[in-house]
Amino acid sequence: MAFEGLSGKLQEVFKKLKGKGKLSEKDVKEAMREVKIALLEADVNFKVVKDFVNKVTEKSLGQEVLESLTPAQQVIKIVNDELTNLMGSIQSKINYGSKPPTIIMMVGLQGSGKTTTSGKLANMLKTQGKNPLLVACDIYRPAAIKQLQVVGSKVNVPVFSMGDKTNPVDIAKGALDYAVSNNFNVMIIDTAGRLHIDEELMDELVNIKLSLKPHEILLVVDSMTGQDAVNVAEVFNNKLGIDGVILTKLDGDTRGGAALSIRAVTQKPIKFVAMGEKLSDIEPFHPDRMASRILG
Numbered sequence: 001m002a003f004e005g006l007s008g009k010l011q012e013v014f015k016k017l018k019g020k021g022k023l024s025e026k027d028v029k030e031a032m033r034e035v036k037i038a039l040l041e042a043d044v045n046f047k048v049v050k051d052f053v054n055k056v057t058e059k060s061l062g063q064e065v066l067e068s069l070t071p072a073q074q075v076i077k078i079v080n081d082e083l084t085n086l087m088g089s090i091q092s093k094i095n096y097g098s099k100p101p102t103i104i105m106m107v108g109l110q111g112s113g114k115t116t117t118s119g120k121l122a123n124m125l126k127t128q129g130k131n132p133l134l135v136a137c138d139i140y141r142p143a144a145i146k147q148l149q150v151v152g153s154k155v156n157v158p159v160f161s162m163g164d165k166t167n168p169v170d171i172a173k174g175a176l177d178y179a180v181s182n183n184f185n186v187m188i189i190d191t192a193g194r195l196h197i198d199e200e201l202m203d204e205l206v207n208i209k210l211s212l213k214p215h216e217i218l219l220v221v222d223s224m225t226g227q228d229a230v231n232v233a234e235v236f237n238n239k240l241g242i243d244g245v246i247l248t249k250l251d252g253d254t255r256g257g258a259a260l261s262i263r264a265v266t267q268k269p270i271k272f273v274a275m276g277e278k279l280s281d282i283e284p285f286h287p288d289r290m291a292s293r294i295l296g
């Protein structure tokens, strides 16, 4: 299960604190040292851990905590609040355009779950009363177009494609004309992924961005890849500019590093999380619920 190691270790730290009754400064510092180790072991970014622990320590050493009748509970609450803040504090929504269609561009490395997640997003928006169109702009990976068509047919969402011989910018423009004349109010563009970030991939994505001016650029990252996911998010954000992140494969035994670091490192919110291979396995991301889940 996701975050299992981190949850277990934090619970141990809190159990020790609860056993002490009144807390001294030394008790708090010792507990924070353990929290720090637990976060580092969960593959959370080093600088993020340092800032987090400093903040929690400072708040926990306040008089109202040390003199409180339930100091351990107060410390747990501080950790809970700061974990929530770390992940963005509030739920982030899709930014819809003032006039349809809203254009959502899905980007990410190959294997991150981009195509599957495009289908999941289309499915979710459909259940919310939108009329989405999926757009096949990955012309490089063999069978990428076919895969999107399979996903589209499963969720009953049409897929716009011009085969693999047309430039992705022209496909995206063609899709926009098609969406306007056929009353689709959301376009979800599945762009090409590569095994590694390269200039060519970025240039192509930048060109699509410049021509289509999407309302949302959502980066799909695999939570199982930990700090690599965070590095990928940083590079995509610096080179392309992203509006949010979709974290996939949270059903796996991910340690938590990506979920806890991405927001602080990129300043961009996690908007959705995907927790399985089924096309219904997507949820809006709630930082407070995730924090409670981690704290167990």
Ligand code: GDP
Binding pocket: 108, 109, 110, 111, 112, 113, 114, 115, 116, 117, 193, 248, 249, 250, 251, 252, 274, 275, 276, 277, 281
């Ligand atoms: P793309 O190359 O980024 O388009 O990735 P795909 O959409 O082809 O997904 C790669 C693999 O990850 C597929 O086998 C998907 O079924 C799987 N996958 C995608 N999202 C999730 C998820 O949230 N959980 C799990 N367990 N598997 C996922």
